[in-house]
Amino acid sequence: MHWDYAPSPTSQQLYHIHSEKDKVIPLRKGAKADVIIPGGSHEIIVNEMEQITKLVEGYIRSLHSF
Secondary structure, eight states, rough: OOOOOOGGGGGOOOOOOETTTTTOOOOOOOOOEEEEEEEETTTTTHHHHHHHHHHHHHHHHTTTTO
């Protein structure tokens, strides 16, 4: 699978969490994820729920700490 990617104005507001071993949507060489979950698979939202929650909460807090 290949998706062309062109940054948009809203892409600056995204927080990209990806898993290291996702076979469904693999992390392409040169892709810029904010966080890569070591050993994680495509099901990281289920298998790594606590870690994902902490990462997202931290990101939201960082947006509001001026």
